[in-house]
Amino acid sequence: MTAEERTLEEFQRIEGAEEYLEFFDLPFDPHVLAVHRMRLLKRLGSAVRAVDAGNPRTDELRLRCYGEALRAIYQGLARPDRPREGVRGSSCGPCTDC
Numbered sequence: 001m002t003a004e005e006r007t008l009e010e011f012q013r014i015e016g017a018e019e020y021l022e023f024f025d026l027p028f029d030p031h032v033l034a035v036h037r038m039r040l041l042k043r044l045g046s047a048v049r050a051v052d053a054g055n056p057r058t059d060e061l062r063l064r065c066y067g068e069a070l071r072a073i074y075q076g077l078a079r080p081d082r083p084r085e086g087v088r089g090s091s092c093g094p095c096t097d098c
Contacts (some may be wrong), residue, residue: 005061006024006063007059007061007063007078008062008063011023011063015019017037017041020044022032024067024071026067026069026070026071026074029072032074032077036071036077036078039077040073040074040077043073044066044069044070044073045090047069047073048066048069049068050069051069
């Protein structure tokens with residue numbers, strides 16, 4: 001989808017991580033997404049709130065900021081050298097893939 005075809009209303013109807021990445025034409029590794037889906041969605045929600053707090057002048061600018069934030073979030077999670085984060089309150093053991 002090109003930037004000209006994207007609308008804020010369409011963005012607001014998205015429900016899944018894959019849909020967000022596809023909306024902004026961002027390539028992604030399904031394995032990375034399977035491992036980090038919840039983290040990505042949580043960070044994207046925070047980024048959207050931060051962008052909205054800045055009150056961008058246009059929907060086009062708002063969507064561009066959302067897309068840039070999503071790209072940075074995904075790239076940070078996909079880095080093979082990124083520090084591992086455990087699940088808070090989890091007693092599942094020493095797993096490093098969740």
